[in-house]
Amino acid sequence: MRQDWQRLQKHSAQVADQKLVASGTQLYQRWITCQEKKDTSYIKLLHWLGQYHYSKREFSEAVNWYSKALKESRQGPIPAYLLAQSMFMLGSSQMFNGEADPAISTLSQIISLAPANAGVHLSAYAYLAWLYYVKGDYNKTIELSDKGLQLVAHLKAPEKAAMLLREKANALLALRKFKEAGITIKEAITHSNTSGDHLQLSKYYLLLGDVEATLANAPATLAAYQKALKYCRGDASLEATILTNIGFFYYENEEYPKAIAYNQHALALQTNPYSRAQLFDNLGACWWKVGKFDQAISDYQRGLQSLPIGFTGKSMLDNPPPKSIRQVLRRQVLLTLILDKAETWLDYYKTSENKHHLEQALNTYKLASEMVDLMRWDHTDDQVKLFWRKKTRKLYQQAIETSYLLGDAKQAFYFFEKSKAVMLADKLNELGARQRLSESQQRAEKGIQERIGNLQKELAQQRTGQAGYQPIQQQLEREQLNLTTFRKGLENTNPAYYQYKYDNSVPTLDTLQKWLRRHSASFVSYFVDITNLYILAVTADTAQLFRKPVHQYQVALAALTPLLTKSAPTKQDYRNVLLYGNQLYQELVDPLHLSTKSVIVSTDGFLQPLELLSRSATQEDFLVRHYAFSYAYSANLLLKKSDRQVSARKDFLGLAPVRYHSALNQVTLAGSDDTLKAISRLFNSATVLTGPEAIKSNFLKEFSGYQVIQFLTHADADSLGREPVLYFADAALPLSQLQRTDSLNAELVVLSACKTGIGANQEGEGVFSLARGFAMLGIPSIVTTLWSVQDNATYRITHLFHKYLVDGLPKDKALQQAKLDYLNSASPEEAYPTLWAAYILLGDTDPLILSDSGSSWITVAFVFVIFSSLAGFIFWRRGRRSQSEKASVKQTLAATLVALVRFTGF
Known part of the structure; x- marks a missing residue:
């Protein structure tokens, strides 16, 4: 057999000869029939057969042969380089066959091995970086490129370095880090010049042109594209891509006739289905901008037909199903086609006033939203999810505008919900899904997570290049792959886990209205875009959608906000609070004609508490006197009932450190312990940790067994992205550490500390505050603060709040009554909103049902x-x-x- 393989191998240059390949296939069959030893010659025969189909772009067949090769490579004493080669060829075949997840799994196994073949290892990094790029996980692309570049630094392989730098530059460009992208691609060009590969050099100049275009440097852009054309050496597909990007450059500069000409020239050369789809989208966009809407939508349809999703709909009204997004490798091409088609329908309506066009826009936006949901399943990194939340913000803005023009509050409600706190809902889904695992599955997952955490700590103590660095990094990558494989396995074997984790549904408007009827409440949701303020007001019987110019709201909010952080306000400040508070009342509340005393508010980014708005511009008439406000990240999260298995709990856990370790640089909170003890006496069963007992380890040991947790301490956060922290007597608890906890069973957490509701406002998702950190653990109700608060007012309001809770009032009414009691006994100076309005209730408003310890x-x-x-x-x-x-x-x-x-x- 081996002699036959050697004779066949002599003719390997003729691999395209079908007769020769037939001989190879017969040799494979004889090898199986005769049960010959499957040694390196056998593996090389499988590679040879796979390579034939790979060269013919018959990737499915190539996957078949390389899978056999990998299976045998793992079973016998095969050299490590051959095992890596089997993995690489299988992974690359899967990649070109459109099997992104299997390709990632296969290629990831290569980089978790010791680099027996440096070239294969580096190519695996480059291919993985590209795969994560097309999935939209740009940070992962950069991470993999950098790891590959660390390895290539020890080798003389400029062509591999250039490949990795190109993938990194692509990701930086997508993340709008233009300057870094330019530096990176210029470095790639330097390496490519060294290697002398002109075809690759053409690709790098193409990317440089894209970077210069984003920097609005027209001469440099066109110069880079011309160099790219010079070096492409007649490669029709690459030439078509360069012409496509030149066409897009002219489109961005509103030179539509030139853009159309370049796109049509590119279309005549391009054969790649994804690139053709992108060209049809570019042509459609040009026709849209010159007002030829029918031609535009026709080209979008041709683009959709070009993609490998089996879509054949020729009518302008036809759309592919949402799941199509998971069938394509370059998902952004499909999503862009759908979004451009939706926006074209919307603009078509504005020209024609044909309601049918508006309805088509709405249907297409809903399809785009469902596709975004499906894409989100592939993103594991929070920064990537945030990037896509921001990127898709325009989708929801235009969909809400379309709903408004149609007068359809029901559809508007759907898009309002999709625009808010989706990542938070995902975290809660994941929390619920984990509770559907068996004890052994939970232990297995926790074991892998602990090993990953320990390896990350070890790696942090090593310097890149040290002898111990690479083995730890490889072990970490193996464990991360194990975790991914474990979770993917759960999705296949545990339907309840899969269904709960990936529940993208939102409640219907009817469901919300039934809930509001039971609670005698109203629900108000806000959405703010560049030009408009949208307000959706829902009661048990009505749903109203309002649109107002955003300018007046922004002016009043900008004037009011700094007044609420003044430590020594004047009488004029108080008059200004009433004035601007009344202006915001006119914008945000007065048009709604609220008929219930309980009002639930879903904000959009930063919004001052509605309690402090005044119905009068000249005398105190704060809304807290008329309504019990509570706040919700979304109606979906408000209605989502936690089904955590909760063991028997005590009523109350209170923490008041009073004094802090000097390294924490926090001032003493005199009297906080006395207040906490007074509050604890309201409950039947209570534990109080004050002074030196209020340390972080005691909290982490105690916190899982209580229904109400009260913090009287310091916290710190800002709107610049610094991680929020909560202070104990000995240490700080960062938000990230809190999120690694999954045993917090409390029904209510009260954060009587400064700025626990403040954090970085992540557009399209909300404010990442300490309060949100507790919400991510499934806590249904949280009282938090929106700015720095004064001690005495905090103690009084907190004590009164708990008193009314124990008396049986709903949480929103308990907080409202606490504020009213404070106001009714306050001096004029104490009535300034800074002192009482910072406290808001997030989440569920139901009364507490306390334990019967007696x-x-x-x-x-x-x-x-x-x-x-x-x-x-x-x-x-x-x-x-x-x-x-x-x-x-x-x-x-x-x-x-x-x-x-x-x-x-x-």
């Missing part, structure tokens, strides 16, 4: 009262009593039963 004596009292009442009733029935005596006994019995009901809560 149940034994309550039971005795219950039996005694029932027995006494029954005895009295019998005595009354049997004895001869006057009517007045009977009435007196009857009243006593009724009063006793009422008192019993109130006492026990039955």
Whole structure:
């Protein structure tokens, strides 16, 4: 057999000869039939057969042969370089066959091995970087490119360095880091000049032209594109790509006739289905901009037909199904076609006023939203998710505008929900999904996570290039791959886990209205874009959608905001608070004609608490006197009921460090311990950690067993992206550490500390605050603060809030009444909103149902009262009593039963 392979190998240059390949296939069959030893010659035969199909672009067949090669490479004593080669050829075949996830899995295994073949290793890094780029995971692309570049630094391989730099520059460009992208691609050009590969050099100049175009440097852009054309040496597909990008440059500069000419020239040369789809999209966009809407939509349809998704719809009304997004490798091409088509329909309506065009726009935006949901499943990194949330913000803005023009509040509600806190919903879905795992599965996942955490710590202590660095890095990559494989396996074997984790649904408007009816509440959602403020007001019976110019709102908000952070406000400041608060009231609340006393608000980014807005511009008439406000990240999260398995809990855990370790640089909070002890006496079962007992380790040990957790301490956050932290007596608890916890079972967390509701405003997702960190753990209700608060006011309002909670009031009304009590007893100086309006309630408003720690004596009292009442009733029935005596006994019995009901809560 081996001699036959050697004879065949002599003719390997003729691999395209079908007769020769047929001989190779027969040799493979004989090898199997004769049960010959499957050694290196056998593996090389499989590679040879795979290479034939690979060269013919028959990637499915290539995957078949390389899969066999990899299987045998793993089973026998095969040289490490051959195993890596089997993996690489299989991974690259899967990649070109459109199998992104299998390709990533296969290629990732290469880089987790010791680099037996440096060239294969580096190519694996480059291909992986590209795969993550087309999936939209740009940070992962940069990470992989940098790891490959660390390896290439020890080798003389300028062509590999250039490839890796190109992938990194592509990702930097996508992240709009234009200057860094320019530096990186110029470095790639330097390496490519060294290697002498002109075809690759053409690709690098093409990317340089793209970078210069984003910097609005027209001469440099065109010069780079011309060099790219010079070096492409007649490669028709590459030439077509260069012409496409020149056409896009002219489109961006509104030179539409030139753009159309270049795109049509490129279309005549281009054969790649994705590139052809992109060209049709570019042509459609040009026709759209010159007002030829039918021609534009026709070209979008041709673009959709070009993609390998099996779409054949020729009518302008036809759209592919949402799942098509998962069938394509370059998903952004499909999504861009759909978004451009939707926006063209919207502009078509504005010209024609044909409502049918508007309806088509809405249907297409809904399809785009569903596609974005499906894309999000492939993104594991939060920074990537945030990037795409920001990138798709325009989708929701235009969809809401379309809904407004149609007068369709129901559809507007859908897009309002899709525009808010989707990542937070994903985290809660993941939390719920994990609870559907068996104990052994949870232990296995936790074990991998712990190993990853330990390896990350070890790696952080090593310097790049040290002897111990690379083995730890490779082990870390293996464990990360194990975690991905483990979770993918769960999705296939545990339907409940899969369904819960990837639940993208939002509640219907009818569902929300039924909930509002039960709670006698209204729901108000805001969406702010560059020119308009949209307000959706929902009650049990109505849904109204408003649109207002955003300017007046922005002016009033900008004037009011700095007044709320003044430590020593003047009388003029107070008058200005009323003035600007009234202006915001006119913009945000007055048009809604709210008919309920409980109002739930879903904000868009930063929004001052509505409680401090005033119905009068000249005298105090704060809205807190008229409504009990609470806040929700979205209606979806408000209605999502936690089904965590909660063990028996105590009522209350309170923490007040009072004094802090000197390294924390926090001032003493005198009196916070006394306030906490007073609050704890309101509850039947309470634990109080004050002074030196209020340390981080005690909190992490205690916190899982309580229904209410109260912090009287310091916190720190800002709007610049610095990680929010919560302070204990000995240390700070960062938000990231809090998010690694999954055993917090509290129903309510009260953050009586400064700025616990402040954080970086991530466009399209919301404010990343300490409060949000607790929400990510599934805490249904959180009281948080929006700015620095004053100690005495904090103590009074916090104590009053808990008093009304224990009395049985809903959480929103308890906080409202606490503020009203404070205001009603406050001096004019103490009534300034800075002191009382910072506290807001996020989430569920239902009353607390506290534990019955005194149940034994309550039971005795219950039996005694029932027995006494029954005895009295019998005595009354049997004895001869006057009517007045009977009435007196009857009243006593009724009063006793009422008192019993109130006492026990039955």
